[in-house]
Amino acid sequence: MNKPYKILVVDDEPDLEPLMLQRMRRHIRAGRYSFVFARNGLEALDRLNEEGNIDMVLSDINMPQMDGLTLLEQIPKVDPNIRSVIISAYGDMKNIRTAMNRGAFDFVTKPVDFKDLQITIERTLAHMMEWREALSYRDKLVSIQNELEVASRIQQSILPSEFPDDLRYQVYGNMEPARDVGGDFFDIMLLDEGQIGLAIADVSDKGVPAALFMMSCRTLLKGVAIGLTDPGAVLGEVNDLLHEDNETMLFVTVLYAVYNPATGEFTYASGGHDAPLLIRSDGTVSLLPLTDGIALGVAPELEYKQHKIELSPGDTVVLYTDGVTEAQNTDGSAxxxxGLHQIFAGSSSYLKAREGTDLVFEKVREFMGEASQFDDITCLTLHRDT
Incomplete structure (x- = not known):
């Protein structure tokens, strides 16, 4: 059962208290109202501080020690969410206007019509509840916004800020977060024998849980990649580690590749991620074959197959998340x-890694127009120079 609304009645007339209790007895018995009484504004302030949880103040204007108009100025200092109703002499518009200017929600006139008073009380309480609900929504929105800001900082903190400087190849990545922080990330790892590891991933869900899961995935991926050379084995090990104690039931799609600049070998494995785009030096564009692995964190002891191709000088590989391919325009088309094929079809072998990544973002934004971005857009491009 809900607690009764607590109403503070402030009036120096001694007969008002028994009369109020008698006329409102049905609502008191039903647990709708409970009443607290004070004889003047000073007593009312004491009651407000002592009682707590006062929902509404019903106050006369003319009282000794502190009048109702002065009390109206003091109530917000105790609790700005309390709603006040003034009892005024009939036709006293000057005091009524002053009361409304000082924050009174409504007024009733003397002699008090208790039927009208009860209607006024209900209207005031309804407004108060709507106000409190609005404040609750505001607080939730502030909390959500704070959470998203934390998640965004986590997400940005793990992205590479510098890229390898090597005459044999170029690599460049970028991520543009959506309004609601998702779980995209990319990473570049310097491995033994001059090889590099390239990872791009998309965590399910949004907000802080996704950001924390993303950080765990990135840390595990980096740690495992140092000790294992095969991308398939790396994904298998990371999957088992993520699945342990995965109380959030999140998962992540990952494409992990190892590139050997000395030979041009590009070996990759996919855990439920989109197939990379291969742009040959002659402008031919194709998707690399998928390796049929499922997202990481779903089930333990999974096997991830890998595939190997050889990049020739001038070839480019583009890794991306579904924020690219599922970006929508104002017509709802994806x-x-x-769209990726059209970006690179007929591209020159002189198209460099940063140019390729920037071109993806440029064309996706151009396609979206005024449409909202609902998912992170992430792209990581590798280009072989020699």
Missing amino acids: FQVD
Whole structure:
């Protein structure tokens, strides 16, 4: 059962208290109202501080020691969410206007019509509840916004800020977060024998849980990649580690590749992630074959197959998340993989890694127009120079 609304009645007339209790007895018995009484504004302030949880103040204007108009100025200092109703002499518009200017929600006139008073009380309480609900929503929105800001900082903190400087190849990545922080990330790892590891991933869900899961995934991926050379084995090990104690039931799609600049070998494995785009030096564009692995964190002891190709000088590989292919325009149409094909079809071998990544973002934004971005857009491009 809900607690009764607590109403503070402030009036120096001694007969008002028994009369109020008698006329409102049905609502008191029903547990709708409970009443607290004070003889003047000073007593009312004491009651407000002593009682707590006062929902509404019903106050006369003319009282000794502190009048009702002065009391109206003091009430917000105790609790700005309390709603006040003034009892005024009939036709006293000057005091009524002053009371309304000082924060009174409504007024009733003397002699008090208790039926009208009860209607006024209900209207005032309804407004108060709507106000409190609005404040609750505001607090929740502030909390959500704070959470998203934390998640955004986590997300940005793990992205590479510097890229390898090597005459044999170029690599460049970028991530543009959506309004609601998702779980995209990319990473570049310097491995033994001059090889590099390239990872791009998309965590399910949004907010702080996704950001924390993303950080765990990135840390595990980096740690495992140092000790294992095969991308398939790396994904298998990371999957088992993520699945342990995965109380949040989150998962992550990952494409992890190892590039050997000395030979041009590009070996990759996919855990439920989109197929990379290969742009040959002659402008031919194709999707690399998928390796049929499922997202990491779903089930333990999974096997992840890997595939190997050889990049020739001038070739480019583009890794991306579904924020690229599923970006929508104002008509609701998606960019799709065809959009990626069209970006690079006939591209020159002189298209460098940063140019390729920047071109993806440029064309996706151009396609979206005024449409909102609902998912992170992430792209990581590798280009072989020699």
